[in-house]
Amino acid sequence: MSxxxxxxxxxxxxxxxxxxxxxxxxxxxxAWASCTMWRGIETILRGRDPRDAWMFTQRFCGVCTTxxxxxxxxxxxxxxxxxxxxxxxxxxxxxxxxxALHDHIVHFYQLSALDWVDILQIPKADxxxxxxxxxxxxxxxxNSRNELKAAQDKVKAVAASGQLGIFQNGYWGHPAMRLSxxxxxxxxSHYVQALEYQRKALQVVGMLGSxxxxxxxxxxxxxxxxxxxxxxxxxGIDKLEQIRLLxxxxxxxxxxxxxxxxxxxxAMYPEWFKIGSGVTNYLAVPDLPLDSNAAAYDLPGGVIxxxxxxxxxxxxxxxxxxxRESVTEDVTHAYYQGEQPLHPWKGETxxxxxxxxxxxxxxxVKSPRYKGQPMQVGPLAQVLIGYAQGxxxxxxxxxxALGQVSAIARVNATPAxxxxxxxxxxxxxxxxxxxxxxxxxxLQLLIDNIAKGDLSVHxxxxxxxxxxxxxxxxxxPRGTLSHWIVIKGGKIKNYQAVVPSTWNASPRDExxxxxxxxxxxxxxxxxxxxxxxxxxxxxxSFDPCMACACHTFDPSGTQxxxxxxx
Amino acid sequence: MNKKITIxxxxxxxxxxxxxxxxxVALLEAAYRFxxxxxxxxxxxxxxxxxxxxxxxxxxxxxxxxxxxxxxGTVTLYRKEDILRHGPAPVRxxxxxxxxxxxxxxxxxxxxGPKDILLIGITGERYEVGAELxxxxxxxxxxxxxxxxxEIGRLGASYSEMRSGLRSESFSTxxxxxxxxxxTQIPSR
Numbered sequence: 001m002s003x004x005x006x007x008x009x010x011x012x013x014x015x016x017x018x019x020x021x022x023x024x025x026x027x028x029x030x031a032w033a034s035c036t037m038w039r040g041i042e043t044i045l046r047g048r049d050p051r052d053a054w055m056f057t058q059r060f061c062g063v064c065t066t067x068x069x070x071x072x073x074x075x076x077x078x079x080x081x082x083x084x085x086x087x088x089x090x091x092x093x094x095x096x097x098x099x100a101l102h103d104h105i106v107h108f109y110q111l112s113a114l115d116w117v118d119i120l121q122i123p124k125a126d127x128x129x130x131x132x133x134x135x136x137x138x139x140x141x142x143n144s145r146n147e148l149k150a151a152q153d154k155v156k157a158v159a160a161s162g163q164l165g166i167f168q169n170g171y172w173g174h175p176a177m178r179l180s181x182x183x184x185x186x187x188x189s190h191y192v193q194a195l196e197y198q199r200k201a202l203q204v205v206g207m208l209g210s211x212x213x214x215x216x217x218x219x220x221x222x223x224x225x226x227x228x229x230x231x232x233x234x235x236g237i238d239k240l241e242q243i244r245l246l247x248x249x250x251x252x253x254x255x256x257x258x259x260x261x262x263x264x265x266x267a268m269y270p271e272w273f274k275i276g277s278g279v280t281n282y283l284a285v286p287d288l289p290l291d292s293n294a295a296a297y298d299l300p301g302g303v304i305x306x307x308x309x310x311x312x313x314x315x316x317x318x319x320x321x322x323x324r325e326s327v328t329e330d331v332t333h334a335y336y337q338g339e340q341p342l343h344p345w346k347g348e349t350x351x352x353x354x355x356x357x358x359x360x361x362x363x364x365v366k367s368p369r370y371k372g373q374p375m376q377v378g379p380l381a382q383v384l385i386g387y388a389q390g391x392x393x394x395x396x397x398x399x400x401a402l403g404q405v406s407a408i409a410r411v412n413a414t415p416a417x418x419x420x421x422x423x424x425x426x427x428x429x430x431x432x433x434x435x436x437x438x439x440x441x442x443l444q445l446l447i448d449n450i451a452k453g454d455l456s457v458h459x460x461x462x463x464x465x466x467x468x469x470x471x472x473x474x475x476x477p478r479g480t481l482s483h484w485i486v487i488k489g490g491k492i493k494n495y496q497a498v499v500p501s502t503w504n505a506s507p508r509d510e511x512x513x514x515x516x517x518x519x520x521x522x523x524x525x526x527x528x529x530x531x532x533x534x535x536x537x538x539x540x541s542f543d544p545c546m547a548c549a550c551h552t553f554d555p556s557g558t559q560x561x562x563x564x565x566x
Numbered sequence: 567m568n569k570k571i572t573i574x575x576x577x578x579x580x581x582x583x584x585x586x587x588x589x590x591v592a593l594l595e596a597a598y599r600f601x602x603x604x605x606x607x608x609x610x611x612x613x614x615x616x617x618x619x620x621x622x623x624x625x626x627x628x629x630x631x632x633x634x635x636x637x638x639g640t641v642t643l644y645r646k647e648d649i650l651r652h653g654p655a656p657v658r659x660x661x662x663x664x665x666x667x668x669x670x671x672x673x674x675x676x677x678x679g680p681k682d683i684l685l686i687g688i689t690g691e692r693y694e695v696g697a698e699l700x701x702x703x704x705x706x707x708x709x710x711x712x713x714x715x716x717e718i719g720r721l722g723a724s725y726s727e728m729r730s731g732l733r734s735e736s737f738s739t740x741x742x743x744x745x746x747x748x749x750t751q752i753p754s755r
Contacts, residue, residue: 041580041695055740059580062611102615110614110672154675165650166671195676199618212618213610545613 079470377479
């Protein structure tokens with residue numbers, strides 16, 4: 001006898017991610033991930049000038065603006081075989097890194113920490129004991145008794161007001177919440193501090209991209225930043241130094257707070273290293289090109305199948321021929337017309353809406369597959385693929401994080417534990433630490449290159465008369481993003497974006513294979529099926545973002561979610 | 567000391583009338599110059615990154631499309647308490663769900679939220695994929711501009727008109743559709 005639970009947040013007129021699970025004997029026995037919003041926004045690009053495409057794609061998603069802009073210019077450059085000056089590569093890399101650092105910090109603290117941290121335990125904490133515990137874990141200077149007491153007072157004030165405000169909808173007191181009051185307090189105090197550091201990261205995006213959330217400095221063939229070391233209004237020494245200081249502050253927060261918190265929380269919920277693995281095929285593309293021709297990268301890419309790290313298949317470039325040929329999208333269970341899986345260049349987006357039917361069509365997300373296989377993308381994929389190739393920077397921070405978990409939990413944490421819900425959180429923190437270190441490196445590469453006298457930022461695009469195809473990739477905060485473009489006579493003939501959450505939130509394919517969210521939920525234990533906190537823990541660990549769009553404000557308060565138990 | 571004020575347009579310019587907020591911002595930027603303490607921003611469709619734009623300012627003026635059941639093109643004003651009345655969404659799945667109310671609550675919690683908030687809501691008519699606004703939304707954009715200017719005056723900030731006679735009905739932006747393009751229809755549910 002199974003129970004069906006539907007989690008369907010109806011937050012805007014179009015809706016977002018919906019999860020359905022069947023529960024038998026307090027464990028998930030089947031799962032469906034669906035997107036309740038039509039994803040056909042690419043059709044708006046047909047017939048337009050490829051040089052303008054990034055301005056539009058940047059509006060696909062308000063959270064992932066820069067990443068869609070970047071993938072788009074890269075797609076056009078790939079189609080035209082147009083190299084990008086080294087300065088432009090470094091400036092783009094710095095923007096991508098700063099955006100990712102902002103995104104990862106917000107994801108852990110504001111979007112998922114409260115799945116593990118019980119706010120209502122905080123008033124019981126002893127700030128002095130919490131401060132002592134924090135000092136044993138990290139050199140961070142903002143863990144003093146006074147700082148923690150102030151954080152505790154914030155929570156007490158909110159509780160005393162009778163209006164829980166931001167906290168009114170948590171699963172507080174849930175039996176799956178297990179941190180001590182002191183650890184809850186520490187994590188909450190960092191939740192508040194995180195707001196400052198994510199903002200500093202965004203500031204860097206704004207300084208290089210001239211505006212946030214929509215950067216203005218991209219062009220097909222490079223960037224539009226004027227470089228002049230002695231001119232204060234251009235990109236010069238003053239601005240670069242300011243960027244260095246901001247990035248250093250963010251890097252310190254990541255090393256001394258974010259990574260430490262993730263390891264501490266993980267060490268106190270060790271069973272979550274055994275829950276939530278699901279699809280153990282992983283995909284990542286190389287990113288952060290190191291020179292004009294993108295002959296080398298700072299982040300490795302490749303493919304791992306069935307969790308076999310020993311047989312990792314590396315990609316040489318960000319548009320590796322094997323990758324280009326191996327991606328298809330299936331619509332058997334998605335609300336689109338179509339008979340067989342199609343390559344994105346041949347992709348169609350013809351809607352065919354039916355009601356939600358778990359056996360037939362049930363999602364607006366297509367099912368992307370790599371050589372016919374569902375793939376998990378995201379920081380975990382990237383860290384495992386780097387680790388499997390012996391990539392030094394990946395190993396450095398992965399071993400550091402696993403070492404911290406081992407020390408706190410008194411276990412021997414190995415990379416095998418990372419195929420899990422907590423593994424995804426740990427990998428995101430590891431990736432953030434890697435990126436924070438690389439930010440400094442790429443800033444220095446930029447300064448050194450300018451110092452050599454190279455002020456070039458842009459190569460002029462030239463369009464061939466006939467038809468050309470290109471793919472632009474980016475290893476975005478949520479994983480592999482690819483934009484696929486067909487250009488004919490200088491105009492866009494077809495455009496498809498295969499976004500990270502499409503890989504991860506994909507519905508079943510023509511062979512019935514679950515997508516990664518779905519597979520990861522199978523066998524998850526639920527203490528209280530009517531409060532499916534455990535389902536949210538795993539879904540949130542992927543950092544879902546449904547290439548969303550409509551933000552109409554609804555003043556009637558219909559920001560309701562249904563957690564429906566049938 | 568001059569109050570720090572942010573004027574922000576919210577919405578997707580690719581989804582019909584959802585783009586009316588950024589459209590009003592484009593109008594304001596084309597026609598007016600504001601004093602240095604006023605920031606004008608097209609905020610797109612933010613999630614919690616909105617917190618960064620709400621922190622450390624005294625007053626916030628937002629222009630957004632609203633689903634309030636009024637006749638399309640109706641302009642309705644909301645204050646802070648109207649926005650916060652319903653609190654955050656009960657279940658949050660992705661970073662978009664929180665958006666405005668949750669971002670405001672988080673900024674409040676950190677003690678950095680704006681004291682004064684005005685949301686100028688424009689009731690939209692069509693939200694299908696397409697970069698065109700309906701006539702109702704375009705006309706309402708002109709009303710919204712006047713509301714922004716009146717709020718700026720109430721807050722004691724200054725501005726000057728750079729281009730007079732700019733009409734919201736005929737003003738075009740980079741995302742306007744190609745000639746003859748018709749918005750793609752979403753199939754009915």
